Amino acid sequence: xxxxxxxxxxxxxxxxxxxxxxxxxxxxxxxxxxxxxxxxxxxxxxxxxxxxxxxxxxxxxxxxxxxxxxxxxxxxxxxxxxxxxxxxxxxxxxxxxxxxxxxxxxxxxxxxxxxxxxxxxxxxxxxxxxxxxxxxxxxxxxxxxxxxxxxxxxxxxxxxxxxxxxxxxxxxxxxxxxxxxxxxxxxxxxxxxxxxxxxxxxxxxxxxxxxxxxxxxxxxxxxxxxxxxxxxxxxxxxxxxx
Numbered sequence: 402x403x404x405x406x407x408x409x410x411x412x413x414x415x416x417x418x419x420x421x422x423x424x425x426x427x428x429x430x431x432x433x434x435x436x437x438x439x440x441x442x443x444x445x446x447x448x449x450x451x452x453x454x455x456x457x458x459x460x461x462x463x464x465x466x467x468x469x470x471x472x473x474x475x476x477x478x479x480x481x482x483x484x485x486x487x488x489x490x491x492x493x494x495x496x497x498x499x500x501x502x503x504x505x506x507x508x509x510x511x512x513x514x515x516x517x518x519x520x521x522x523x524x525x526x527x528x529x530x531x532x533x534x535x536x537x538x539x540x541x542x543x544x545x546x547x548x549x550x551x552x553x554x555x556x557x558x559x560x561x562x563x564x565x566x567x568x569x570x571x572x573x574x575x576x577x578x579x580x581x582x583x584x585x586x587x588x589x590x591x592x593x594x595x596x597x598x599x600x601x602x603x604x605x606x607x608x609x610x611x612x613x614x615x616x617x618x619x620x621x622x623x624x625x626x627x628x629x630x631x632x633x634x635x636x637x638x639x640x641x642x643x
Contacts, residue, residue, distance in 0.1 A: 412641045413641070414637075414640055414641055415640060415641075416636070416640035417640070420636055420639055420640070421636065421640075423636075424632050424633065424635075424636035427628070427629070427632040428629045428632050428633060431625045431626070431628040431629035431632065432625070432626070432629050434625040435622050435623075435625035435626045435629065438618050438619075438621045438622035438625060439618075439622045441618045442615055442618035442619055442622060445613040445614055445615045445618060446613075446615055448613050449613045449615060451474075451476070451477075452476070452477045452610070452611070452613075455475070455476065455477040455478045455479075455550075456477050456479070456550070458478055458479065459479070460478075460479040460480055460481045460548065461475075461478060461479070461480055461481070462480070462481055462482070463480045463481065463482040463513070463519065463592070464482065464483070464513055464514065464515060468517070468588070472551070472553060472588075472589055472590045473553060475551050475590070476551055476552065476553050476590075477550050477551065477552070478550065478551050479548070479549070479550050479595075480548075480549060480550065480551055480592060481546065481547070481548055482511060482513065482519065482521075482546070482547050482549075482592060483513070483514065483544065483545070483546050483547075484511040484512050484513045484514065484518075484519075484544070484545070484547075485511070485512050485543065485544055485545070486509045486510070486511055486512075486521075486540035486541065486542075486545065487509065487510045487511075487512055487518070487585070488509065488539055488540050488542075490509075490510050490583050490585060491507065491508065491509040491510075491538075491540065491569065492508050492509075492569050492570070492571050492579070493505035493506070493507060493508070493535060493538075493569055493570050493571070494506040494508060494522075494571055494572070494573070494574050495570050495571065495572055496572070497525055499525045499527075499605055499607065502527050502528075503527075503528050504525050504526050504527040504528045504536075505525070505526055505528065505535075505536070505570070506522055506524070506525055506574070507522070507523045507524060507525075507526055507538045507604060508520050508521065508522050508523070508574060508591070509521055509523055509540045510583075510585050510587060511545075511547060511592075517586070517588060518585050518586065518587045518588070519587055519588045519590070519591070519592055520574070520576060520579065520587050520588075520591045520592070521547055521549065521591070521592045521594055522549075522552070522574070522591055522592065522593045522594065523538070523540065523594050523602070523604055523606075524594060524597075524602075524604030524605050524606040525604060525605040525606075525607070526538050526603065526604055526605070535569065535570070538602065538603075538604065541598055541600070541602075545598065547592065547594055547596075548594070548595055548596040549592040549593050549594040549595045549596070550592070550593050550595055550608070551590045551591070551592060551593075552590065552591050552592070552593045553589070553590055553591070554573070554574045554575060554576065554591055555573075574591065576588065576589050576590075576591065577589070593606075593608050594606055595608065
């Protein structure tokens with residue numbers, strides 16, 4: 402039978418050196434990870450606020466922006482551009498899904514009056530019955546005015562093999578690569594057209610707001626802080642001895 406006197410003995414706080422060192426190490430690592438997630442969360446909040454402010458700003462004439470503009474700071478800014486489309490150098494960005502349907506983003510260079518060029522993502526079009534035949538998405542002829550927003554294509558995309566850029570179908574939209582492949586010195590930013598032309602061209606212009614992942618970083622931050630608290634609780638529990 403258990404000794405009643407022994408069972409009723411008070412528990413004393415007697416931490417050992419090794420568990421204490423392990424606890425301090427874990428708490429330091431978990432708190433540092435939580436602080437890092439917190440910093441990332443604040444960065445993403447800044448980007449989201451920047452996008453909201455840019456979207457509410459008045460449209461700016463793209464021709465008035467110098468080549469050396471701070472393009473990341475102008476991201477999502479409404480713009481208006483005048484020029485002529487170069488239909489010969491139009492490309493299709495593959496594997497774009499809209500409402501569950503597979504298709505392409507139609508990207509056409511617009512030649513500005515000052516000699517510069519910018520890629521215009523004119524919208525989404527459905528894939529035809531066969532991938533061997535591209536859908537008909539010819540741009541308007543002559544001088545046009547395009548309203549859209551500035552976007553910066555993702556630079557860190559993953560390729561299973563180096564992309565061959567000899568045809569009109571591309572896997573990724575990359576302005577520097579496009580310039581090297583076509584000889585057209587396009588701006589580093591892309592214009593996503595938001596207003597359809599006067600004549601309906603059948604393209605879908607539905608540009609969803611980007612997911613900056615603020616909530617994800619907040620959840621990860623709280624998890625790391627919770628791990629730090631759990632390490633302290635376990636250390637206290639194992640340090641109380643009869």
